[in-house]
Amino acid sequence: MQNKSGHFDAILLCFRCRHFYNLTRVFFLACDAVPFVLSLCLRKIYSRLRARLKLSFNMSAAGEEEENAADLKIGDEFLKAKCLMNCEVSVILEHKYEQLQQMSEDPMNQVSQVFEKSLQYVKRFSRYKNPDAVRQVRELLSSYQLAEFELCVLGNLCPETVEEAIAMVPSIKSRGRVHDDEAIEKLLNDMSLIKKFE
Amino acid sequence: MYLKVELNWNVVIPAENLDIKGLMLQKAILVRLLDDFAAKKATKDLGYLVAVTTLNKIGEGKVREHSGDVLFPVSFTCLSFKVFRGEVIEGVVHKILKHGVFMRCGPIENLYLSNQKMSDYQYQFADNPCFLSLKTGSRIEKDVTVRCIVIGVKYMEAQKEFQAVVGLEGDYLGPI
Missing domain, CATH: 1.20.5 (Single alpha-helices involved in coiled-coils or other helix-helix interfaces)
Known part of the structure; x- marks a missing residue:
């Protein structure tokens, strides 16, 4: 055991x-x-x-x-989106404002702050006041192969010389685009002519 | 830069605004859309929402089960304002400080031009302060238009505001 x-x-x-x-x-x-x-x-x-x-x-x-607008590098949706020049916006907003005026006595109360500030801004910065001139400028600029964005910057700033135009919109000269100095010069001349005769 | 944008939104009409007459309903939808549009103010992608230009289509309404409200899909075109990096814009000076100036450009209230970005200009202390360029004699003071290039853009979600930093480094930039 x-x-x-x-x-x-x-x-x-x-x-x-x-x-x-x-x-x-x-x-x-x-x-x-x-x-x-x-x-x-x-x-x-x-x-x-x-x-x-x-x-x-x-x-x-x-x-x-x-994103660099100088080289035309903005979002795809904006490249394709329709851009508007200040003068076009001015025509649209003033028309809208008149409509509101007819409906009520105090239209400034009716509109949003964003609308009010935009209206003030485009009134100050639109180069072409006459709606016909605005249309002509749009037609003229569209006949050159410009991106919507470039078109509007040129229409907004109305550069006087070729160098100024290139400084404002560097992308019109780069990337093997067809614009030579003479073409840009002609475009600027035509724009100032429209301004003169509006 | 102003943009023309097509948007599709849903508009909710409370049950009491529903009317047998078709026109009243359309008006209610439009009024509601304009209110919503103004309240929205801005979005990160599109920038400031400025104005509705055309109403393209009002779709079939859907009844919300609990409240009885009706939701209508609406497609419309509107204007928006956005600044892009590298874009040349014109602003109006509204405030001058020792270390820079604030400008206004359309709906954007705060475009900041730092004195480091305009090395030619010196701050002048006086009754109405300004920035003066000794080389060219041009001055930046209140209510002056300045042409400048956008360096950076920021969107503040809470206030629904955009801010941008701008500079004068480039040809043909400066007060006009």
């Missing part, structure tokens, strides 16, 4: 030892694994952070790269 129990004990001890051995093995494995897993996690976090940083950098860089 004594012997048997001793034997039993020995087996138990053996079992325990094995168990302990297993446990330690697991423990060491875990010890090994934890830093590994940790490093993985850290690496992941780091790369994610870096990606985000890079993204934000890229975004600011891309923003700088992408």
Whole structure:
């Protein structure tokens, strides 16, 4: 019995030892694994952070790269969108204002602040007052191959010399466009003629 | 730069404004659209919303289940104002500070021209302060028109306002 129990004990001890051995093995494995897993996690976090940083950098860089009206780099939707010159806006807004005037005595109360400020601005900055002249200028500028955006900047600022026109709209000379100095000169002359005879 | 934009919005008409006569309904929709349009003021992509020019189409109304309001899809054309980086614009000076001037351009109230961006001009302290160019003798003072180039644009969502930084570094830029 004594012997048997001793034997039993020995087996138990053996079992325990094995168990302990297993446990330690697991423990060491875990010890090994934890830093590994940790490093993985850290690496992941780091790369994610870096990606985000890079993204934000890229975004600011891309923003700088992408939108630059001087090189005609504005959003696609705006290149295709119809731009209006100040004089055209002036014709539209004044017409609208007159309509409001007929409906109520105090039209300034009816309109939004944005409308009011826009009206004041275009009244001051429209070069052509006569609606017929406005139409002629639009027709004239459309006959040259200009982007909507360039067309409106020229119509708004009415440059007097070729250099001034190029300084205002650098994109008309770049990218192998067909405009030579004489063509621009003729365009500016025609514009000032319309102004003279309106 | 003013832009002509076509938009599709949904207009909600409260149940009590619904009328049997078709014209009254159209009027209610239009009035509601104009109110919404004025309240919207500006968006990041389109810039300031200035005015509705034409109403193109009013679609089929859909009844909202709980309130009984009717929602109409509406397509219309409007004018908007936005400035682009690199664009040459003309602004009117409305405030002069030691370190720069503020200008107005259409609906945009705050175009900032820093004195670092107009190195030719010196601040002059007087009864009405101004910036004076010693080389050319031209001066930037209140209510003067200045032609400048846009360096950067920022949209502030909370106030629904745009701000821009402008400069005078380039040919043919300056007070007119």
